[in-house]
Amino acid sequence: MSKQKRKSDCPINFALEIFGDRWTFLIVRDLMFKNKHYYGEFLGMEEKIATNILADRLILLEENGIVTRTIDEAHNSKKIYRLTKKGIDLLPLLTEAILWSAKYDKSTAADSKFIRKAKKDRVGLYAEISESLK
Amino acid sequence: MSKQKRKSDCPINFALEIFGDRWTFLIVRDLMFKNKHYYGEFLGMEEKIATNILADRLILLEENGIVTRTIDEAHNSKKIYRLTKKGIDLLPLLTEAILWSAKYDKSTAADSKFIRKAKKDRVGLYAEISESLK
DNA sequence: ATTTGCTACTTGTAAAAAACAAGTAGTTAA
DNA sequence: TTAACTACTTGTTTTTTACAAGTAGCAAAT
Numbered sequence: 001m002s003k004q005k006r007k008s009d010c011p012i013n014f015a016l017e018i019f020g021d022r023w024t025f026l027i028v029r030d031l032m033f034k035n036k037h038y039y040g041e042f043l044g045m046e047e048k049i050a051t052n053i054l055a056d057r058l059i060l061l062e063e064n065g066i067v068t069r070t071i072d073e074a075h076n077s078k079k080i081y082r083l084t085k086k087g088i089d090l091l092p093l094l095t096e097a098i099l100w101s102a103k104y105d106k107s108t109a110a111d112s113k114f115i116r117k118a119k120k121d122r123v124g125l126y127a128e129i130s131e132s133l134k
Numbered sequence: 135m136s137k138q139k140r141k142s143d144c145p146i147n148f149a150l151e152i153f154g155d156r157w158t159f160l161i162v163r164d165l166m167f168k169n170k171h172y173y174g175e176f177l178g179m180e181e182k183i184a185t186n187i188l189a190d191r192l193i194l195l196e197e198n199g200i201v202t203r204t205i206d207e208a209h210n211s212k213k214i215y216r217l218t219k220k221g222i223d224l225l226p227l228l229t230e231a232i233l234w235s236a237k238y239d240k241s242t243a244a245d246s247k248f249i250r251k252a253k254k255d256r257v258g259l260y261a262e263i264s265e266s267l268k
Numbered sequence: 269a270t271t272t273g274c275t276a277c278t279t280g281t282a283a284a285a286a287a288c289a290a291g292t293a294g295t296t297a298a
Numbered sequence: 299t300t301a302a303c304t305a306c307t308t309g310t311t312t313t314t315t316a317c318a319a320g321t322a323g324c325a326a327a328t
Contacts, residue, residue: 007181009243011235012163012228020156022315029146039276047141050316055277065238077275077324086238093230094146100227101145104199104220109143156286173305184287189306211295211304 015093018064023049024057025097028090031067031083032129038078066090088133091126149227152198157183158191159231162224165201165217166263172212200224222267225260 007013019025026047030036042054049057058081061067066087072078095118102110117125141147153159160181164170176188183191192215195201200221206212217224229252236244251259 009239009241010160010163010180011232011239011242011244012159013181014235014239014242015231016156016159020154020159022150022154025146025150025154026144029144040274043276046144047147050318051277052279052317053315075275075324079276089234089237093227093234096227096230097149098145100223101148103223105143105145105148107143108145108148110145174303177305184289185306186288186308187286209296209304213305 018060018066021057023047023053024061025094027054027057027061028066028083028087029094031081031087032091032094032133035132037080037082039081042081061087083133088130091129095122095125152194152200155191157181157187158195159228161188161191161195162200162217162221163228165215165221166225166228166267169266171214171216173215176215195221217267222264225263229256229259 006017019028026045026049027042030042030045036042039054039058042049042058043051058067058069062069064086065084067081068084070080070082072080098110099115099118102108102115114125140151153162160179160183161176164176164179170176173188173192176192177183177185192201192203196203198220199218201215202218204214204216206214232244233249233252236242236249248259
């Protein structure tokens, strides 16, 4: 999945050209909600991403300005991945996806506390999570 | 892209297993915002979807309860595609995607009137569009 | 000082999906 | 009765994904 010329300037298409695959959003999810920061942590995700796909998607996410990659000062062999502002700004999109899935998937594993808070106090929820990502 | 067992019950993954590709959301976009209802109309989209991909995605969207397919009574050779309630409920998700892309894509083709309305009166916008889809 | 293991990858290959070009079957219109 | 339209299907090539294995840099343990 390398850089190609865009199919259109439609905003939906813009988002799809970054996130229109099975894996990219799962990495963002782990960064956003599961406090994961290392390659090895993403590799451990429930959905079992392959090593090459993970490496590829991390590069793309960095190229698209959604995550940063820095060296862990305590352990030189480790790299820390973090969401940028642009990445954190995906929170409303992720939240709507979660709400939609929770509504229509009978066997959803969505966190009911999250759903309740999202319905009652969206602004507060966003503030809380944004704060946790600083 | 046929039916396979799910990788997880995570709500993000649930959405991705339906929409995690380059094309499915573009069809939903055309149904939601561009008043398209026929195979031939989708085929004419700016992004140039291939005939086999379109046919496949329409089947999947129907299987997932997001669109209905009915025969046009006036023209027996035509089929009408419409969003279901489940499909219309994707509106907040699509809207957040549009807002995010409009914010971060310098050359976005996002409709500025839509963006303004979405920022000022989300509820009103949703009501307006939902009404137009009945 | 050297093996052992951890971390973050890369490489090779098979399988699956997408892209592209062409063809087909059932209307409808001329 | 032919021509055109509509919604597809089929075949082939190209691209992407999945899976298994290997590698390079660092750190701790023997």
